Amino acid sequence: GAVVSQHPSWVICKSGTSVKIECRSLDFQATTMFWYRQFPKQSLMLMATSNEGSKATYEQGVEKDKFLINHASLTLSTLTVTSAHPEDSSFYICSARGILLAGINEQFFGPGTRLTVL
């Protein structure tokens, strides 16, 4: 399968600071990247969908000014959590989708970033 990396794998920051998470597709071009958040023992929650070169589409209830997403190239998307607070502490996972077979596409996940805001 295709490989997606995330950096950093974990981060601890102080309340009020901003944190940037990178998501890269290593061996394929990602037409679409997705950002998810997962709290302990809960299911994945889609935060936003981003297509290369266009603005991200945010899910209902997700603040676009707080969670800034940039998808500057077909292999890189970034999520910046601005003015982070303890309630933003979570497991953030990106996924990427590219056209692997004509008309068929699958979504591959990065290893996730665990954010702890003190």
Place this chain on the structure above:
Amino acid sequence: QKEVEQNSGPLSVPEGAIASLNCTYSDRVSQSFFWYRQYSGKSPELIMSIYSNGDKEDGRFTAQLNKASQYVSLLIRDSQPSDSATYLCALNNFNKFYFGSGTKLNVKP
């Protein structure tokens, strides 16, 4: 009503048995279906994808799709303790993915 429904479990099976995981979905136009495995503290890992009615086998895993009844299932033969994880069902509908909440599987040695 959620797009994708799964029983949260836990589903407990003895080592060597067949584990059967089920998923139902609400939108008849969905075309692509996926099973992911997620170990605790890790991100999901794609196990199987299925696009047409019937069975698709890959090693110990078999995915079954029935579009008329709107369900997709995953069978794990010869279950191993290392298969213990949460299994997520997902579908792709008009460029959007929907995930079930996952079924926790425990394989007991």
